[in-house]
Amino acid sequence: MKSIHKLNFENFNWLDVKSPSEAQFSEIAKEFNLEIYAVKDSLEPGHLPKIEKIKDFNFVILRAYTAKETDNISTVEELSNKVAFFYNDNQLITIHRTPFPFLENLSKSDRKYDSVYDLLIIIFKQIVLTYSSPSQWQTDQIDEVEKTIFLKSDAKISLEDLYFQKAETRISKKLLVLSQNVINQIVVPEKNQTALQDVKDNLVKLILEYDESLENANNLMNTYLSVTAQKNNDVMKLLTIFSAFFLPLTFIAGIYGMNFDFMPELRWKYGYLYVIIFMIILCIIIYSWFKRKRIL
Structure with missing residues (x-):
């Protein structure tokens, strides 16, 4: 107006x-x-x-x-x-x-x-x-x-x-x-x-x-x-830690998942138990290393 x-x-x-x-x-x-x-x-x-x-x-x-x-x-x-x-x-x-x-x-x-x-x-x-x-x-x-x-x-x-x-x-x-x-x-x-x-x-x-x-x-x-x-870094850190645990376990599972006829470990009576125990020990070693480096 x-x-x-x-x-x-x-x-x-x-x-x-x-x-x-x-x-x-x-x-x-x-x-x-x-x-x-x-x-x-x-x-x-x-x-x-x-x-x-x-x-x-x-x-x-x-x-x-x-x-x-x-x-x-x-x-x-x-x-x-x-x-x-x-x-x-x-x-x-x-x-x-x-x-x-x-x-x-x-x-x-x-x-x-x-x-x-x-x-x-x-x-x-x-x-x-x-x-x-x-x-x-x-x-x-x-x-x-x-x-x-x-x-x-x-x-x-x-x-x-x-x-x-x-x-x-x-x-x-x-x-x-x-x-x-x-x-x-x-x-x-x-x-x-x-x-x-x-x-x-x-x-x-x-x-x-x-x-x-x-x-x-x-x-x-x-x-x-x-x-x-910082939040993104924390997420990446968490994913890295999970990867550090599961990559070696996946590697072991991948080896014993291959279809070869001559793999003597596949015919061991306690082969499955040995592999599980080895995986647990490997996780403990990884966890101890992370704790010593103060990553966890």
Whole structure:
């Protein structure tokens, strides 16, 4: 649904635009003396966070976390959606394709803002905080997988899920680092610096959390592969041990199963008993050797 919401404050105006049409693009660019390509660029899906100066406006793009926690994500576009900002001391324009609850709540609120930077910093903070809940969810998921690997030996773990979990954590950290680079370049009046610093502190906190989650995800994947390899080695070891016992016995049985007329052992009265006793002794010798080599 396309919508344009205008709010007029005492010292500035806010224009919030959702999914504008081509005609609306042109109207916005003409009304505020913006480059039409910059306005259209604000809705291109693949752009990463950035900041630049366009005529009388500062142009900022930030991406908010919009994916569901249970989705399998491997790209930036699947994990997040962007909000584009054009702002100066008298005007704030936000352009986005996806509806964001925090923008709708702010546009419907009766709160008054002294300057464009008061509102701008609040929006920045809300965008950054969209990464907070997924960060905790990622940590909980890693803990659950870790418990499954080490405490539930019979439980099945999907390597695909581990991959997507690692990918989501890596992409989230990348976006937060790029957002931090953008926020660090934003200049605000002195009275807004404390609020902006709070946004920066939240970014640092989340980057550290995702960095830890990414490291844990890498370690967990390596551990899972190691545990799986160990289980395969245990199976191969067991099969090798069985083979070590049965190969010589099969060899003996094969010899005495040959259809030759002149095999004197076949006519011994206790030949069968001798062969069985020999097989038992051979198994005991093999077992003793394995025990001495600490294979069993």
